[in-house]
Amino acid sequence: MPLPIENVDTDQIIPARFLKATTREGFGDNLFADWRYDKEGNPKADFVLNNPVYSGQVLVAGKNFGSGSSREHAAWAIGGYGFKVVVSSFFADIFRNNALNNGILPVVVSDAFLSELFASSDKNSQATVTVNLETQTIVNNETGHSESFEINAYKKACLLEGLDDIDFLLSNKDKIEAFEQQRAYAY
Amino acid sequence: MKTLFDKIWDAHVVTTVQDGPTQLYIDRHLCHEVTSPQAFAGLRARGLKVFRPERTTLTADHNIPTMGQDKPIRDQVSRFQVDTLAKNAEEFGLIYYGLNNPKNGIVHVIGPENGYTQPGMTIVCGDSHTSTHGAFGAIAFGIGTSEVEMVLASQCILQTRPKTMRINFEGKLNAHVSAKDMALYMISQLTTGGATGYFVEYAGEAVRNLTMEQRMTLCNLSIEMGARGGLVAPDETTFNYIKGREFAPKGEQWDKALAYWQTLKTDEGAAFDKEVTFDVSQIKPMITYGTNPGMGMPIDGTIPQLEDIDESGKISFEKSLKYMGFAPGEKLEGKQIDYVFLGSCTNGRIEDFRLFTEYVKGKKKADNVTAWLVPGSWKVRKQIEEEGLDKILEEAGFALRQPGCSACLAMNDDKVPAGKYAVSTSNRNFEGRQGPGARTILAGPLVAAAAAVNGKITKP
Numbered sequence: 149m150p151l152p153i154e155n156v157d158t159d160q161i162i163p164a165r166f167l168k169a170t171t172r173e174g175f176g177d178n179l180f181a182d183w184r185y186d187k188e189g190n191p192k193a194d195f196v197l198n199n200p201v202y203s204g205q206v207l208v209a210g211k212n213f214g215s216g217s218s219r220e221h222a223a224w225a226i227g228g229y230g231f232k233v234v235v236s237s238f239f240a241d242i243f244r245n246n247a248l249n250n251g252i253l254p255v256v257v258s259d260a261f262l263s264e265l266f267a268s269s270d271k272n273s274q275a276t277v278t279v280n281l282e283t284q285t286i287v288n289n290e291t292g293h294s295e296s297f298e299i300n301a302y303k304k305a306c307l308l309e310g311l312d313d314i315d316f317l318l319s320n321k322d323k324i325e326a327f328e329q330q331r332a333y334a335y
Numbered sequence: 336m337k338t339l340f341d342k343i344w345d346a347h348v349v350t351t352v353q354d355g356p357t358q359l360y361i362d363r364h365l366c367h368e369v370t371s372p373q374a375f376a377g378l379r380a381r382g383l384k385v386f387r388p389e390r391t392t393l394t395a396d397h398n399i400p401t402m403g404q405d406k407p408i409r410d411q412v413s414r415f416q417v418d419t420l421a422k423n424a425e426e427f428g429l430i431y432y433g434l435n436n437p438k439n440g441i442v443h444v445i446g447p448e449n450g451y452t453q454p455g456m457t458i459v460c461g462d463s464h465t466s467t468h469g470a471f472g473a474i475a476f477g478i479g480t481s482e483v484e485m486v487l488a489s490q491c492i493l494q495t496r497p498k499t500m501r502i503n504f505e506g507k508l509n510a511h512v513s514a515k516d517m518a519l520y521m522i523s524q525l526t527t528g529g530a531t532g533y534f535v536e537y538a539g540e541a542v543r544n545l546t547m548e549q550r551m552t553l554c555n556l557s558i559e560m561g562a563r564g565g566l567v568a569p570d571e572t573t574f575n576y577i578k579g580r581e582f583a584p585k586g587e588q589w590d591k592a593l594a595y596w597q598t599l600k601t602d603e604g605a606a607f608d609k610e611v612t613f614d615v616s617q618i619k620p621m622i623t624y625g626t627n628p629g630m631g632m633p634i635d636g637t638i639p640q641l642e643d644i645d646e647s648g649k650i651s652f653e654k655s656l657k658y659m660g661f662a663p664g665e666k667l668e669g670k671q672i673d674y675v676f677l678g679s680c681t682n683g684r685i686e687d688f689r690l691f692t693e694y695v696k697g698k699k700k701a702d703n704v705t706a707w708l709v710p711g712s713w714k715v716r717k718q719i720e721e722e723g724l725d726k727i728l729e730e731a732g733f734a735l736r737q738p739g740c741s742a743c744l745a746m747n748d749d750k751v752p753a754g755k756y757a758v759s760t761s762n763r764n765f766e767g768r769q770g771p772g773a774r775t776i777l778a779g780p781l782v783a784a785a786a787a788v789n790g791k792i793t794k795p
Contacts, residue, residue, distance in 0.1 A: 152650060153650060153651050153654065154647065154648055154650075154651040155527055155528070155627050155629075155651060157627065157763075157765045159744075159763065159765040159766070159767060159768050160765065160766060160767070163767050163771070164744040164745060164746045164768070165745070165746060167369050167397075167398070167746060168369075168398060168410075168412040168413055168415075168416050168746070169412075169416075170372035170373070170376070170415065170416055170419050171372075171373060171376070172373050182766065182767045182771055187753075187771070210647070210650075210651065211528070211647070212527060212528035212531070212561070215527055215528065215561060215627070216463065216558075216763060216765060217462075217463050217477075217744075217763075218370065218461055218462055218463040218465075218477035218478060218479055219369075219370060219479075220370065220373075220461075220479035220480040220481060223479070238528055238531065239531075240528070240531060240561055241497075241531055241532065241561065241563055242463060242477055242478070242479060245478075245479060245482065246479035246480075246481065249479060249481035249482070250481065259647065263647070300354060300355050300356065300495060301353075301354035301355055302352045302354065302355025302356055302493075303355070303356075313481070313485055313493055314377075314381065314383075314484065314485055314488045314489065316493075317358060317485055317488065317489035317491050317493070318488060318489055320349060320350055320358060320489075320491075321489075323349050323350050323358075324349055324360070324386075324489060324490065324491060327349045327360055328360075331346065331360075332346060332595075333346070333455065333591075333592075333595045335362045335363070335453065335455075335456055
């Protein structure tokens with residue numbers, strides 16, 4: 149799904165008026181709400197999510213995706229819609245963490261690779277990409293070009309093996325308590 | 336030789352995962368109603384308690400009305416969210432400043448004003464403007480809800496160490512230029528992603544000369560250029576601000592704290608991954624013309640031409656100007672506006688209200704302008720009244736509202752109607768940020784005051 153817009157902020161991904169929920173469910177329906185629906189709530193034909201020729205689990209977006217607010221609701225909306233991977237040449241930090249913490253893989257590619265992905269989908273709306281987390285590679289199946297991407301080993305293990313951050317943090321309970329006792333200045 | 340950031344970070348490392356993130360201890364955790372309910376639900380599902388309840392403080396601010404706070408919240412969904420926060424506070428034994436509590440207010444206003452925020456701390460909150468607290472020489476940054484749950488469960492967070500950047504502001508500020516203008520200028524130069532991956536230290540003569548509240552405004556906007564956070568080394572200005580506040584150290588504890596805080600500065604010769612210097616004499620009162628905070632210019636400036644924009648940014652630039660109803664090359668000075676918003680964690684403190692009031696004193700609000708003046712906390716509102724600013728504002732045709740985030744993110748009823756222009760002292764001019772279709776022009780309190788009185792964009 150191509151979205152060649154830069155600086156897509158979290159207010160576009162999920163506008164603030166949809167943040168009143170107290171659960172993690174249902175945000176996918178309001179993903180990109182103000183770009184996706186008109187005032188009456190009807191789908192806008194010119195927005196990519198409403199264009200039936202595009203589909204898939206990979207969102208390809210312009211650089212600096214996810215800037216702005218820390219709302220994890222943005223990751224919940226993207227995951228809730230059905231995306232598993234977001235590809236861009238640049239992600240905002242907090243969004244990147246939030247995505248990883250919800251099993252969504254942010255893939256950083258070069259500007260040139262990203263431009264080629266947009267060009268490929270312009271030419272062929274059915275163009276696909278293949279993302280392999282294990283080998284950390286992404287392939288533009290239209291041109292056959294590939295790139296490798298970075299992810300830290302811990303987060304990779306979390307995604308592949310389903311490791312849980314809170315279990316991990318609490319497995320270090322002794323270390324936390326020792327830190328509290330030994331620190332130079334305690335607040 | 337260490338930077339200030341290195342010193343604070345290193346003092347909070349519990350352990351580091353091989354090839355992975357650092358487990359960082361968190362001294363102060365602030366929570367609000369919007370980004371916490373799923374975290375508390377997660378704790379409940381795991382059967383966990385809050386690990387260090389005394390280190391977490393709760394307030395309701397994002398999703399509350401700014402009128403009639405003594406009555407039940409009319410919007411049922413909002414009321415349920417605020418009630419959920421109160422219930423979570425009770426169930427998990429946490430301090431909660433709910434509506435009508437004299438300590439209630441915007442999370443980044445009440446932290447400093449009650450002395451929760453101190454130099455050398457690590458501070459997190461499920462809100463990107465947590466960077467505000469960096470003004471005290473703290474590592475403060477926004478986190479997502481999964482991370483809120485981590486902090487509640489373990490008082491720790493997993494973080495990858497960011498790179499460091501120092502931004503020097505040299506020289507003396509021009510008249511009518513405030514920290515907001517410094518920040519909007521900086522973001523216009525570095526772009527909204529220009530500091531992504533970095534933690535910033537603000538330094539230089541112009542930063543040293545800022546009051547604490549001005550430093551908070553500057554640090555607040557760090558996230559708008561993508562920075563993880565921004566901090567200022569603590570000095571006498573910092574210590575004088577903190578001394579005597581309710582949760583600040585007292586007596587012997589104060590002496591001990593002060594001795595430690597005085598060591599919190601970047602060693603001479605310490606290396607930063609990136610360093611940038613600005614000459615503040617170049618900075619004029621700033622406004623934004625587009626739909627991200629990096630699209631800023633001097634108030635008498637002109638919007639760039641399409642050919643000045645990088646190829647990959649052209650679609651976004653045109654989309655942005657179309658949304659704002661502006662044209663490339665257009666000047667905005669003299670442009671009629673409809674709304675003025677004074678408030679938010681960026682510019683909702685007493686000094687902001689003093690600046691605004693000083694300008695409008697003896698003048699009248701323009702008839703075409705709807706003005707929302709929203710103090711950042713009840714304490715700010717009380718001080719406004721004690722100083723008699725409310726009377727001056729009233730004579731000029733303005734009314735004060737009750738504290739909250741209000742029109743900064745427009746989760747409540749304070750929404751700017753579609754197509755209307757708002758000069759706003761808040762932090763984001765994103766599409767729809769202040770209401771669906773609303774057009775936001777970011778500025779400092781003085782430019783906002785001039786707009787409110789003249790009904791159009793004018794130099795203060």
